């Protein structure tokens with residue numbers, strides 16, 4: 001920066017109006033200073049090194065490890081002295097997530113009055129057991145007909161990354177055959193040559209049930225056949241079992257610190273982070289996507305802030321609700337569940353401070369944080385006024401801050417009209433969504449300092465009689 005411009009900027013920034021805005025937050029009292037000292041590098045390290053350990057297997061939704069991680073967060077909330085924010089005063093808001101897998105027995109195909117036909121795997125069963133005889137039609141003929149029970153696709157192109165993501169294969173199939181569902185199609189055959197990646201994917205499908213979004217799962221049986229045979233025009237007999245369904249309990253973890261003001265404590269500041277990550281991959285020496293930065297750091301921040309807030313002898317005027325979400329990586333599912341069945345009234349949430357990736361700063365942003373969607377409310381200015389009391393800056397990151405506003409759980413709250421933003425102090429590094437996102441690579445002093453800054457900022461917002469306001473932009 002040109003030195004003269006620098007001086008002008010300094011003079012402008014330090015004019016009387018700017019000064020009064022920056023010093024609007026009252027000085028931190030002794031109680032708050034003591035609370036901040038609980039957010040130490042040692043405590044941050046012990047939390048993050050557990051949550052991001054290989055034993056947590058990447059905290060996939062759903063998985064036993066995500067369930068263990070949610071129990072850990074509940075234990076931390078309990079130990080901090082928070083009240084449970086779920087039904088019956090528990091710490092859990094539970095949802096039964098349905099996942100599916102193909103039927104155990106596979107499929108049986110034969111020509112009517114003829115030979116049985118070997119198939120190369122089953123990508124999906126139908127909603128019900130199928131036992132039918134019908135003539136196999138081409139896709140084009142099926143689309144021109146009124147009904148087409150068995151349809152054969154000559155080929156199916158899937159993206160290369162589908163080898164690691166069976167959900168992507170099933171979504172590709174679902175999109176391709178959508179129009180056939182209006183023709184009462186019960187079975188789709190897909191011809192595969194020797195190079196096709198579909199049979200090995202079909203072989204792995206019975207190992208793990210998969211979560212498939214509505215509209216992105218085949219609603220009929222999908223059977224792979226060799227490209228050496230062409231069943232079109234033949235009358236086939238086909239038996240396929242129904243797609244198996246598995247219920248998986250997944251949990252948002254919710255802890256509440258009641259505010260000290262009889263009126264304002266009806267309102268809450270909601271401090272959140274997503275607990276889930278993307279699980280494991282099937283190749284390589286290191287197969288665990290640890291999700292240390294994304295987002296064990298955010299969860300570490302949430303439980304550290306719970307410790308600090310709960311230690312205050314004088315509680316903030318507003319209540320503070322602490323939450324970790326499941327299913328962010330699958331499409332903000334846990335936070336959508338929270339806002340659809342809110343355990344705390346949405347109209348009484350003064351602001352959502354969501355925390356995402358605070359462990360690996362860019363070189364010029366050590367010990368600073370930034371807020372997404374800055375222009376949409378005055379929360380960033382308020383948080384910065386509070387955090388500057390201990391010298392931590394919260395700034396408007398203009399390059400990606402707007403784009404990332406809609407990419408995390410805060411956006412589920414934005415959709416419902418709540419002032420909600422994500423706070424980050426990280427970078428879009430090469431280890432993002434890779435096994436290399438390990439806790440050993442985090443900058444623990446930076447992360448600790450940022451969490452302390454978020455405490456000073458959130459305390460100011462929780463204690464401020466005037467709630468943050470949406471800007472209407």
Ligand SMILES: [Zn+2]
Pocket residue numbers: 274294295328356357
């Ligand atoms: Zn994330």
